[in-house]
Amino acid sequence: MVTQEDTICAIVTPQGIGGISVIRLSGRDAIDIAARLFHNKSGKSLINAQTHTIHYGNIVDPVSGDKIDEVLLSVMRSPHSFTCEDVVEVSCHGGLLVTTKVLDTFLRGGARLSEPGEFTKRAFLNGRIDLAQAEAVIDIINAKTDEGLRCALWQLYGKLSNEINMLQDSISSAIASLEAYIDFPEEDTEIAMEEIVNRARSVMKRIDRLIEGYYQWRPFREGISTAIVGRTNVGKSSLLNILIGEERAIVTPYPGTTRDIVDGVANIGGIPLRLLDTAGLRMAKDIAEEEGIRRMYKAIDIAELVLLVLDGSNTLTEEDNEIIARTANKKRVVVINKKDKGNRIEAGLNLQGSLIVHTSALKGEGIDELKKTIRQIILGHEGKLSGETIVSNLRHKTALEGARKELNTFLESVNQKLPLEIQALHLRGAVDLLGEITGAVTTEDILDRIFSEFCIGK
Ligand SMILES: Nc1nc2c(ncn2[C@@H]2O[C@H](COP(=O)(O)OP(=O)(O)OP(=O)(O)O)[C@@H](O)[C@H]2O)c(=O)[nH]1
Ligand SMILES: [Mg+2]
Structure with a gap:
């Protein structure tokens, strides 16, 4: 101790x-x-x-x-x-x-x-x-959804650490074999090299899965910044309120109700959706509204996801087309609202393969479908999560990428028939980088950075 x-x-x-x-x-x-x-x-x-x-x-x-x-x-x-x-x-x-x-x-x-x-x-x-378990303590404190908490607990119980230790052991035994050939070069190197290379490949495969898992889990941990945009009066604020389950934004029958950004967090099957309700687009009637519209455009720029709301009971307007164009390159879900009032919009719509959901924010219809679609667009699939070990921390992902790169360089050095010592060097580099995750290899600098994120008393 x-x-x-x-x-x-x-x-x-x-x-x-x-x-x-x-x-x-x-x-x-x-x-x-x-x-x-x-x-x-x-x-x-x-x-x-x-x-x-x-x-x-x-x-x-x-x-x-x-x-x-x-x-x-x-x-x-x-x-x-x-x-x-x-x-x-x-x-x-x-x-x-x-x-x-x-x-x-x-x-x-x-x-x-x-x-x-x-x-x-x-x-x-x-x-x-x-170290990975220590970091899980912060994640447990910061968890906002059941899934985020589950992920942090897995890490605290040492599931990630066990997996990393296994990968390290696997590479270490490859290093041991390689070193045996450095010491006794007369042995049959060809066959043994094949085994070492296969080992490196299978560790790389596993690392790829872990990195993939990072991207899959990131939304659960960090949430997704989402802008609700559209022209005035289409039901953006009504949609915000129904998604977060409280009357956060003011809703009135009058266009131009929302001026400033109103935010709230919706739980979409475990993903914290950080919603920004914005001022509707129209010819601004005063300076405050003009500023509101400027902020709406900024929200589009910074958001990872856009919910573009249209009023399905009316035909398309110039403002609708303007917002459709402005969000064309964003990850977006098109919400055709007011479906309880009929459908007069579809004919003129050209939405380039966007995901479309029909809702009535007033009646609460289509909201489950909308949530499902949002989850799908974020996760890129039906939203089924693997029960495998999870990497949710950027530092861990960076170390995994580094280790993968070293393994790749090792494979190249084998192809180029570089000296065995150099090949071993890359394998050792991979082991060290994996060690950074659990803290087997660490520096005062890394520790300071990690623990400064904690609160006093933890
Ligand atoms: N019939 C019907 N009315 C709706 C629906 N959604 C919203 N509304 C009504 O439409 C009006 C405007 O709703 P808001 O949610 O304030 O619309 P908004 O897009 O936020 O409007 P601005 O803030 O002015 O841009 C209100 O009277 C709502 O009750 C819907 O699905 N069906
Ligand atoms: Mg509004």
Whole structure:
């Protein structure tokens, strides 16, 4: 275990008023510091407390002897704790002031305020979890949908790490065979090379699947920015409201209702669709509307997906055609709305193979079909997800791409009959890059970048 010099401390529950707040201490002196500041109702000192025991008493100011709060305190001894170090967790009353006072007492008692992610970083440095699992902790905290959470949990349970370790082992054994030929060149190299090459190829295939999975899962993790656009009064705001399930945007029978961007998140079968409802296109009546339309065009530019809304109960207008043209190169779904009022639009439509859905935002009709179509256009298939190991992190994907490149260069070096030492070098490069995912190979720089994304107390 890597023993950290100092004992860290932080409030680990959200800042605010609640039933209880939890303050965590971790490090060599955690139990000593707590023992000096905690008066156990049972009269026993914490110094000899067994691991995984809970104690009832008061936190007391060591100078004035004043009681600060009545608390429950749990003791988890190394290595059976989140960080693998001695950990003390204090559940105090959930007021902002009292929590801060308890924290301050521990800081004055010799602990240091933890940095963001420092508890998790210690768990990694002490070997309790690997880097991919540490990153899964952030993903669990940030997960917005069941699928995102499921993916993060898989990573935390070590499914990805196991897979990466297997691939590393496979290449390492290829390196061992190659090195055997470097040492004993008289052996029959031809046959053995074939086996090494096949091994590299099958690892590459597996890496390809993992990278493919990254693209498949990215929407679940990051969501898709989606602009709802069209001319005025076609039902864009009504559509936003029905997709997010609340009356977020104002809807009126009058064209030009929405001026500024209104946003909301819809859950489309586990994909967080980050929707931007925009001002409808028409000849602007004032400066505010003009600015609204400018923002609508900007929303089209930045959105990954566009829901182009048309009023199916009317014939096409100039504005409709303008927006159709402006979104022609975007990934888009054409929503022909107001289907409850009849269909007068189709004749003049030329939508270049776009996906079209007929809806009535007023009556809630066609919405399930729309959701299905959105999911399909995002995932590029029926939306069935494989139950395989998932790569959802850009850093992991980049390392996989690097490893794949090294394996490819290895295959080229075999074809070119380059010296075996050079061939082995590329295989080793691939192993190292895979090692970056789990943290078997890492730098202080990578660690700082990863753990700075955490909040304090995690
Ligand atoms: N019959 C019918 N009316 C609808 C439908 N969808 C929306 N409306 C009505 O159309 C009018 C305009 O709806 P909005 O959702 O405000 O339209 P919008 O596109 O956001 O309009 P702007 O913000 O002005 O650009 C309201 O009276 C809605 O109730 C629909 O599917 N059928
Ligand atoms: Mg609107």
